[in-house]
Amino acid sequence: MHENIMCPVCGCTCDDIKVEIKDNEVYTQNACVMGNAKFQELVSSHRIKNPQIKINNELRDTDWNTALEKAAEILVNAKNPAVFVGTETICEAYQEMIKIAEYLGASIDGSFSQCHCPTGLGIQQSGIVSATLGEIKNRADLAIYWGTNPMDSHPRHMSHYAIFPRGKFTKTGRRGRKMVIVDPRKTKAAELADLHVMLKPNKDYELVAVTRAALKGKEIDDSALEDIGITREIFDKFITLMKEAKFGAICIGLGVASSYGKNHNMEALMRLTQDLNEHTKFVFGMNMGHCNVAGFVQTMSYTIGYPYAVNFARGYPNYSPGEFTNADMLARNEIDALLVLCADLGAHQPRKSVENMAKTPVISIDIAPCPTTQLSDVVLPGVISGMEAEGTFYRMDHVPLRIKKFTNPPFDFTKSDADTLKQLLAKIKEIKNK
Amino acid sequence: MPEITIYAERCRGCGNCIINCPINAKIPETAAGKPQNKDEVIFIEKGIVAVLNKDKCIGCGMCMKVCPVDAIAVVK
Numbered sequence: 314m315h316e317n318i319m320c321p322v323c324g325c326t327c328d329d330i331k332v333e334i335k336d337n338e339v340y341t342q343n344a345c346v347m348g349n350a351k352f353q354e355l356v357s358s359h360r361i362k363n364p365q366i367k368i369n370n371e372l373r374d375t376d377w378n379t380a381l382e383k384a385a386e387i388l389v390n391a392k393n394p395a396v397f398v399g400t401e402t403i404c405e406a407y408q409e410m411i412k413i414a415e416y417l418g419a420s421i422d423g424s425f426s427q428c429h430c431p432t433g434l435g436i437q438q439s440g441i442v443s444a445t446l447g448e449i450k451n452r453a454d455l456a457i458y459w460g461t462n463p464m465d466s467h468p469r470h471m472s473h474y475a476i477f478p479r480g481k482f483t484k485t486g487r488r489g490r491k492m493v494i495v496d497p498r499k500t501k502a503a504e505l506a507d508l509h510v511m512l513k514p515n516k517d518y519e520l521v522a523v524t525r526a527a528l529k530g531k532e533i534d535d536s537a538l539e540d541i542g543i544t545r546e547i548f549d550k551f552i553t554l555m556k557e558a559k560f561g562a563i564c565i566g567l568g569v570a571s572s573y574g575k576n577h578n579m580e581a582l583m584r585l586t587q588d589l590n591e592h593t594k595f596v597f598g599m600n601m602g603h604c605n606v607a608g609f610v611q612t613m614s615y616t617i618g619y620p621y622a623v624n625f626a627r628g629y630p631n632y633s634p635g636e637f638t639n640a641d642m643l644a645r646n647e648i649d650a651l652l653v654l655c656a657d658l659g660a661h662q663p664r665k666s667v668e669n670m671a672k673t674p675v676i677s678i679d680i681a682p683c684p685t686t687q688l689s690d691v692v693l694p695g696v697i698s699g700m701e702a703e704g705t706f707y708r709m710d711h712v713p714l715r716i717k718k719f720t721n722p723p724f725d726f727t728k729s730d731a732d733t734l735k736q737l738l739a740k741i742k743e744i745k746n747k
Numbered sequence: 748m749p750e751i752t753i754y755a756e757r758c759r760g761c762g763n764c765i766i767n768c769p770i771n772a773k774i775p776e777t778a779a780g781k782p783q784n785k786d787e788v789i790f791i792e793k794g795i796v797a798v799l800n801k802d803k804c805i806g807c808g809m810c811m812k813v814c815p816v817d818a819i820a821v822v823k
Contacts, residue, residue: 478780480779
């Protein structure tokens, strides 16, 4: 049994998974239903084990060198190539992808621009008061889940970090903590909460505004609360819980990042956290959906200075969300070659972007067939990071963790996604220098 | 002896029941959110809650109380 394995699925990156592979079966302990499903990929029948290239509109198996050469040719011959980086891979692969983008003068973007992009913009606008999940576990006596249902998106967030575990200064576990859910829906997590602030959809900004006003001692009119859809009793209890907490944590999800206001909601929420620090200690955390989405932002930021949506066509990094974000570039049909690493753009992008993606030469690196591989001209088999390859992951609280490997990939032409990209860059340089 | 019934199709493997079980919580690592899966009453196996040491269950029903998807039932 392999112990203390990190789960490469959601942003929690739980580090206590036990795994055993026996007779082509994977047995896990401590992994949630999402984590276990990912570990089962190791023995799944649909795993891509051979490189593929599209011939007569059909993907056919080929050898590694032919696929690599075809991929390099597509990228070298493109005038405005783009690379897109998914999340379930290691930071070392992100570094190689940045090198490829820089060498080709391509645009580079990642999954962050399609999930917590408004949060990123909010951080740039107001700054963030954050803490690690360890601090939240050991100190927080109030957790506010705003626009997120951890039971579905991060099943172990409550039991591993924020609500139930006994920490250094939270020795009574759940009994010593308060839990608040801010969500228009009656979610399963709301059933466990001490308070459910059930606001109307798209009224997050208004709720933040009245909360900040109330914290500054202003009188809040009944009509404002009516507009938000909550009663005076609920609102007063919400304010009291926040003021009385010794250490509060606001854990936000895509519900608030995607509602009306978007980045302005996030800016306002971060300002609220700053205001709350006049009363007590309060921190703000992002419940990021995928395991290493924070890693992409971190790697980009410390390597080239910008988190996502960067273009290298001028020879230096040019950051412009909206202009160089992948979905927008595809929707405007500006890309003539696309390299996708560990992301299913075909299933997640807007319709217009996918329609144009189908007309664009695409190279994808993935572990299993998906809409993106179906649209691809070259498919390179992916290596499952955290199982077949070791490297660095950043947890959703931006803590770097060294992930381990406990088995080998089912092929020998590459050892990791970083290795694949290294070989691809060498091939690109070889063709370009011919 | 208390009877523990698991409804596997509802369970999401969140582990709320594991951490809150008063018998499990006697193990410091498990109480801190990192189950050891040796002396616990219940544990998570293949993404779903399972019974490990049935004889240790006291039938308090805490696991039932903290499960928002009603995946576990205990009859004393």
